[in-house]
Amino acid sequence: MSLVAISGNASGTGTLTIAAPNTNSNYTLNLPAAAGTVMVSGNMPAFSAYQSSAQTLSGGVATKITFTTEEFDTNSNYDTTTSRFTPTVAGYYQVNACVTFANATAAEQNRTQIYKNGAQAKIGNNATSTVNQGATSVVSALISMNGSTDYLEVYLFATGLGGTTPTNAIAGATYFQASMVRGA
């Protein structure tokens, strides 16, 4: 017969309590035959931030996009001053970013990019627009993070911009999100 052992930690002083829900039914929690860390809401970071102040970008340049307003940040891992996400739990993260322009002043192409530790990691779709049209480029990727020094940022590479085309700085149009999907 296999056994279930619960061991304490000699270095700690806290008490770990396993609490039952308010129920009159019986349930069984089946443990997997695998090693790993149990993931609960408290150790699975997730955040969502959006741009609330429009940026004007230069053509031919990968420009860091700023997202200064948080919708949520469950583990305080997103910094609105640097627009960086630095998760403190190691694992694999689903990352989404979307950048929208309001009205282009020239024909342009836009690619949203995820940067990891200051280097280009993933490139989104090439969104094209003509004069007085909007354009939206999105990127979605699964990225491994070490839980200490790794950080993510969003850049946008644009061509053909006349230098006066602003981003569409609203929550539904220009945003940056990430959520842990499993531990390391």
Place this chain on the structure above:
Amino acid sequence: MTLFEKIKALYPTLQDADFLDTIRLQNDSDGKGDYIAKWEHPTLPKPTDEQLA
């Protein structure tokens, strides 16, 4: 004239696609402006500061 425009004027044969691949101009939105983050073009040398002044 932007950094991109200066480089395009210096090397008219460069295409927009070159700036996604072998050349990367970057702006970190930190107030320091545009700079050359990567220059790995197979034939054209990286422009000097004097050429871009």
